[in-house]
Amino acid sequence: MWDNLISGAVAALTLANIGILVFGTFVGIVVGILPGIGPMVGMVVLLPFTFAMPPDVALSMLLGVFCGGYFGGAVPAILMRTPGVPSSLITSFDGFPLTQKGEAQTALSAALLGSFGGGIISVVILIFLAPLLAHVAANFGPPEYFAAGLFGVTLVVMANRDQLMRGILLLGLGLWFATVGIDGATLSPRFNFGTLSLQNGLHIVPVCLGLFGVGQTLLLVERKILLTDRMNLTRSTLDFSKLRVTLRYWKTLIRSGVIGTFVGLLPGTGSILASFMSYEAAKRASKRPQDFGQGTPEGCLAAEAGNNAVPAGAMIPLLTLGIPGEALSAVLLGVFTINGIYPGPLLLIKEPVLINTLYVSIFLINVAAFLMLALLLKPFAMIVRVSTTLLAVNIMLISVIGIYAVNTRTFDAAVAVFMGVLGYILLRMKWPVVNLVMGVVLGEILENRLRESLSIGDGNPLIFLSRPISLVVIILTVLIVVIPLYQDRRKMRRQVEGS
């Protein structure tokens, strides 16, 4: 393990990797600070550029955007009560009251320390937990993989169970998109409606770029410029003396980092839940719980440590099972598969240097993001003054040209624009777009594993119940559907009886 880690460190510390990682982190912080844009848009816009890069460098850049986005999201949440990323909303509960008291530097110190600590703790857990999970997953055959994939998509659907039917519809649409084109196993064309262009299928890159790079920015076109009068920073860099104050909360930092990592590990849970659970745990453990919500640095630290532990946590199921937990890690899976690397239990054995390079890269990204924000706090905070519409049209154009550049096919760009329109409609109606992305990404995996499993069982679907691991996973899948629905029904019945 240590030899691989050292080899990974050597690969991660090359000038090319560090340069690209710092660039990715910079982009991540910028898109994280800009409310409404977020790391997903940053990642998909950079996606076409990764085709010219080796996989470790490409992944380092995208991971930089992923983690940098969470770092950056805290800045407008604390200074303006406008979360840059959704999970920073929890940070604003205590961050903005601190800013109103003239203690913005304390809040930012706590948030940055929390983000940094959460990120580092999650990398350490990733390094130790991923091989253990991969060891278990080494016993997996097609039925177990199918059951695990089913468990993952069920968790994602159930995470948005207030829109259950819409979630299932979008998941189905995503899974159907994945079937368009030539079927890999039989080489039969499917759903190309007589056009040659659709024979190559709907690839994840134009789909994601369209949904987020074009769809999200079409939504921003109607948005007004943010008011930034209340931005209150006493100096252009972070006040490092305030860091010592926040170091008192080291127990909260460790607890929140651990909670965030394990929440990130579960598909569909997302960073908001990680932030919220960490915040609540810190409040419960605090000697002064009444201070939470009034402006305590401990609240900012807990929320940020929780959400910044999510990226490394989400890497655990991605690397060991090949199952992404959310849209952001689904894009990372896309980069792996584009480079002919298929995440799963054997990945840790086949590509130990690549995996360890990623571990070290995540560590370096956290260091880079912390230093960048600490030293250039005011210039970064000023980014919110840039007009959203100005950014939106530029991102849109870069997305469309970028997607054309991947295969030099205007058809791919047209797919991205079509997906952009679909993404705009879904985002405007607040439907769970993540289900669509998960469907597109997991469609091929689920289909192949299903057909392989049925082949093993001579067409008998009971194959899934005849193997212990797949049986346990399927029982778990049934439970995560039945229990919340039963609880919801009981709650509703109580409300009816109460009224």
Added chain:
Amino acid sequence: MNQEPKKAQSRTHDLFSAFLGVFAAFALITSPWNVDTEGPDPFYKGPLIFPVMVLAMMILASLPACMRLLSPPADSTWRLDGEGYPKKTLVVLGLLIATLIGLNLIGLEVSAWLFLSISLYCLGHRGVLKLIVLPLVITGLLFLVFKHFLGVFFPTPLIVEWIWE
């Protein structure tokens, strides 16, 4: 099973769900013509089993919305979010589609510059800096990154070919 919130929902959601359901039904009905199943594999190994399952799931999930669409609750409305008609979005979308066509017709540089300038003008930006200089800078960057550094092939603009002929 339906867990949609009980508060008055816009009928637009139901309409869109129903549209997806109808589309799934169309894809399912036409699947024997759209999927080549001539191979020797039994159904469970073949290319049709998964799409059939997925499309059936979509149709089932759209049924509650279809029912609500046919017999709407008393307090239902078509109003979506009160954000109004997306005029600016449609203009920018139209310009983006025109840019795609323009890539072949007038080339990357001119279409990118025109898209940025006209879009920014339509979105209320004014001044030489925002309408001419900034689009020129971004177009220059696109040219440098895609054509120069990445060596991406962009077709010779048709208009140039016509002029030469």
